[in-house]
Amino acid sequence: MPGTGGNGAVTRSTLRQQIADALRDEVLAGRLQPGQEFTVKEIADQYGVSATPVREALVDLSAQGLLDAVQHRGFEVRAYSLADYRGMIEARSLVTDGMFHQLTGGDGRDPSDPRLAADLAVVRRRGEEAERAAGAGDLNILIGYDLRFWRELSALFGNPYLADFLHRLRVQSWVCAVQHLRRVSDLKGRLWSRHTDLVDALARRDPAGAHAVVTAYNAHSLDLVERLAAGSAG
Template identity: 75%
Template sequence: MPGTGGNGSVTRSTLRQQLADALRDEVLAGRLQAGREFTVKEIAEQYGVSATPVREALVDLAAQGLLEADQHRGFRVHEYSVDDYRGIVEARALVIDGIFHVLAGDRAGHRDPDDPRVRTAVAGVRRRAEEAQRAATAGELTVLIGYDLRFWRELGALYGNPYLADFLHRLRLQSWVCAVQHLRRLDDLRGHLWSLHTDVVDALLRRDLSAARSIIAAHDAGSLALIERLAAG
């Protein structure tokens, strides 16, 4: 992100979001590794901006669970343990299951999978699923993370509850932050990344809740086993 300290056209709230997005990407890409400490001044100098929007962006990321704030030493990239990852995976599975119930059922007429509006929305989610699947198959972790987060945010939005969608996004973001520190150890990620996003969408379109559940259960078990193995190794 280019320096914007002297650009009056960039509002503080916009700059705050840009900084948060840039630093989040740094963490997810593994360039800001778990346990890394830094100060507001360091980040402000790195991006050529004032301290205020940097501090606000760092506080936002701390609230999302990506950073830890220390009153005297600045901020540190949060270190998630395997137990943390296990708990996050369990929590996100419960949220996803609630979304599946709505998408695969008829509890509200405007959520009926046969409703053209819902089918149009799901078609968009499926396109995102295809992009995530291609990235996973190619072993492109950074690309996959971006598409995976968008896929689940869009799928979650179909639930009609923005609070639930935001909660799922936060959980998936935290799970990626935890997983990245281990996955980056592998030279070739092909065959290790989950690539069944389209299968989930297709199961929901068939109203096959059992199949959708099984796909996610297998995904959760496989990803947890992989992280446990990498952490132990």
């Protein structure tokens, strides 16, 4: 349940964000399934809060593409198709290719700036955590670190609108993928784990290398999800 401050006062906007974050995590963890319906009252009762911040949080999640409003019934978790997943991957690729070009000497941040190298080192450490989680097959930990990895990497681009757009795409991609990945009892060795290779390519100012890493990632993810959706875990 969302916490309160030491004096018991929590701003409505903070509570709204806490509820939205908690529900997003429930969807990513697979505890809220695609198509599952719920009402504002049910969520408010669950978290022990008033209806107003819950309604606002649900509207926010609807705007982010995680929920759909159901007339006279409340909200439901959006059910994404494989066609949706392919579209997300295509959109992600268009954004990241532009970002890589900028980070490696395009019209944006100076690649010789030593602060960029320091920032990439921080992102690389996040990638190391994601890789460890992927190697262990720990999907919950991987999703958390993967989202932070891409959020911090895209922030280096310097355009908060594109960074926010990419973050939403990545959240939606995970929401689409987890409904299939959760069917696998052991994910060790099956999840993408080349985050540091991507950062290293960017540190070398090698946009083609970065593109190749992400292209392989997209192909791996799409192939795995498509096979799981078809009922093949092999």
